[in-house]
Amino acid sequence: MKNxxxxxxCLSLSPLLLSSSxxxxxxxxxxxxxxxxxxxxxxxxxPTLIGDTLRFGTGxxxxxxxxxxxxxxxxxxxxxxPTEIINVTANLGRLRSTSSRFPGDWDFTIYLWxxxxxxxxxxxxNGRGFFSSVTGTSNGTFNTIREGAKFYPGSCFPDINKYxxxxxxxxxxxxxxxxxxxxLG
Numbered sequence: 001m002k003n004x005x006x007x008x009x010c011l012s013l014s015p016l017l018l019s020s021s022x023x024x025x026x027x028x029x030x031x032x033x034x035x036x037x038x039x040x041x042x043x044x045x046x047p048t049l050i051g052d053t054l055r056f057g058t059g060x061x062x063x064x065x066x067x068x069x070x071x072x073x074x075x076x077x078x079x080x081x082p083t084e085i086i087n088v089t090a091n092l093g094r095l096r097s098t099s100s101r102f103p104g105d106w107d108f109t110i111y112l113w114x115x116x117x118x119x120x121x122x123x124x125x126n127g128r129g130f131f132s133s134v135t136g137t138s139n140g141t142f143n144t145i146r147e148g149a150k151f152y153p154g155s156c157f158p159d160i161n162k163y164x165x166x167x168x169x170x171x172x173x174x175x176x177x178x179x180x181x182x183x184l185g
Contacts, residue, residue: 032052042067043068044142085169094161107123107124108122108123111143117138120133123166131181131183167182168180168181
């Protein structure tokens with residue numbers, strides 16, 4: 001059985017708090033704890049710690065993994081494992097992009113990764129905020145994604161220097177993974 005990892009990817013973000021219900025427990029970590037967690041890595045951008053907040057600078061516009069958290073050890077989930085629920089909540093602060101090509105672009109994604117395939121969701125800035133499911137592949141550092149249909153819930157996306165919660169619920173069944181996306185700005 002492959003490991004499951006949570007992968008966060010975006011252009012730029014500020015505060016990050018992840019909370020995950022994993023194997024009948026809850027793990028909540030702030031930036032300081034994530035930096036000291038041996039199961040967390042930062043493949044493409046080294047964050048700056050401001051208080052208990054991780055701050056990432058501007059990176060590539062698409063497909064970059066900025067935070068990877070190995071949630072399950074190898075062989076923890078097997079084919080007949082009961083359904084597992086994982087909730088990831090990120091409190092995101094929108095920074096002004098320094099990209100001359102995409103000065104206002106900011107699309108945050110959270111995935112689960114089995115070593116090859118990814119499934120998750122995107123919280124994007126188009127149309128004052130949208131959610132979309134995401135599938136694709138990853139090498140653990142860079143991702144190739146396919147977006148599903150966009151859902152525009154209205155004015156949920158944060159303005160520059162404002163914050164929003166992005167929540168992704170993963171329901172891991174024996175043969176499928178159900179993904180639910182929601183957030184508040």
